Amino acid sequence: MANGRCQMSGLIDRGPVLGSRDIRQVKAVAEKGSIRRAAEVLGMTQPGLSKNLRLIEDRLGVDLFQRSTSGVRLTPAGAMLVERGRQVLLDLSAIERDIEEASRGESGSVKVGLGPVTALELATGLLAEAHRLHPGISVEVEVNDPGTLLEMLKAGRLDFGVFHVEPGSLGPELTSREVLRTRPIVLVGSQHPLAGRDHVDPRDLSRYRITATRIYPSLQRWLEQRTGGPLKPALVGSDYYQIAELLQQTDAYTVASTGILKRLQRFFPLVHLRMDGLDFEHLAHCVQASSRPLSTAGQRILKLTTRLLDQSWQGPQA
Numbered sequence: 001m002a003n004g005r006c007q008m009s010g011l012i013d014r015g016p017v018l019g020s021r022d023i024r025q026v027k028a029v030a031e032k033g034s035i036r037r038a039a040e041v042l043g044m045t046q047p048g049l050s051k052n053l054r055l056i057e058d059r060l061g062v063d064l065f066q067r068s069t070s071g072v073r074l075t076p077a078g079a080m081l082v083e084r085g086r087q088v089l090l091d092l093s094a095i096e097r098d099i100e101e102a103s104r105g106e107s108g109s110v111k112v113g114l115g116p117v118t119a120l121e122l123a124t125g126l127l128a129e130a131h132r133l134h135p136g137i138s139v140e141v142e143v144n145d146p147g148t149l150l151e152m153l154k155a156g157r158l159d160f161g162v163f164h165v166e167p168g169s170l171g172p173e174l175t176s177r178e179v180l181r182t183r184p185i186v187l188v189g190s191q192h193p194l195a196g197r198d199h200v201d202p203r204d205l206s207r208y209r210i211t212a213t214r215i216y217p218s219l220q221r222w223l224e225q226r227t228g229g230p231l232k233p234a235l236v237g238s239d240y241y242q243i244a245e246l247l248q249q250t251d252a253y254t255v256a257s258t259g260i261l262k263r264l265q266r267f268f269p270l271v272h273l274r275m276d277g278l279d280f281e282h283l284a285h286c287v288q289a290s291s292r293p294l295s296t297a298g299q300r301i302l303k304l305t306t307r308l309l310d311q312s313w314q315g316p317q318a
Helices: 020-032 035-042 046-060 074-106 116-133 146-154 201-207 215-228 239-247 256-263 296-312
Strands: 063-069 071-074 106-113 137-143 160-163 172-181 185-188 210-211 233-236 251-255 271-273 282-289
Touching: 020 035, 020 046, 020 074, 035 046, 046 256, 071 074, 074 251, 106 116, 106 146, 106 296, 116 137, 116 160, 116 256, 116 296, 137 296, 146 172, 160 296, 172 296, 185 256, 210 239, 210 296, 233 239, 239 251, 239 256, 251 256, 282 296
Parallel strands: 106 137, 106 160, 210 233, 210 251
Antiparallel strands: 063 071, 160 282, 172 282, 185 251, 185 271
């Protein structure tokens, strides 16, 4: 075909045929499924965006979209462009960020995602220590559930996150490494029937309901094995202070860290149950994009985060 869409020879000789603006426009149309809606997001007119898409397809020599009265769908070539173009845009953003940081010395911005448990341990201390040790770096903390944080990391809206990751929950876009391994403790209110015992058998917990910020599968399996029965949740929420109030008013229990216990004991007379056979290990992971290296500022804040996390989780008291 002398002038068909499949004729792609000579593209290299003609030089670059795509720019970041082209990629953003194709990506927007793919995400919205409509040229009109994409044009609104991009601040363009629909005829103007349609013309640009045709020009991009002419330069590439392929159709990127299948057009119909109900909208547009990506062709295989269009899907390839969007997939690879998304990474190109992230890389360009990272290059611009690193150049700007290098020109200003120790500066830049870092967005950190924390799960509910690590947030109580880290959020305040991280922001305070970052301000003290790295005043030129702006740190923003997002506290959310792990599922939401994973999606934000995939979209490039976070630099890194620190939270528990279940095996097999990450796709190829993300990578994780273990930053903490520690044994949690069991907490109850001061009036709990088990609070006055020197030692407690884990099976005694089977009579009571559990409250937690999140009961992830590995923790649930371990607790059910040790207590000898299915868990009976009372409250699953993101607020540890709400959980502490519930512990004081009911006979529920929770699983936490000594760092969380120290914080909550300032306001609530909670009791750490001494148990044999608590061999479960809580894992915290640092999660970030596989192909997007941290900036210099991000590396410094990550180092600070892991140091503070290690200081907070000291393990159960003897």
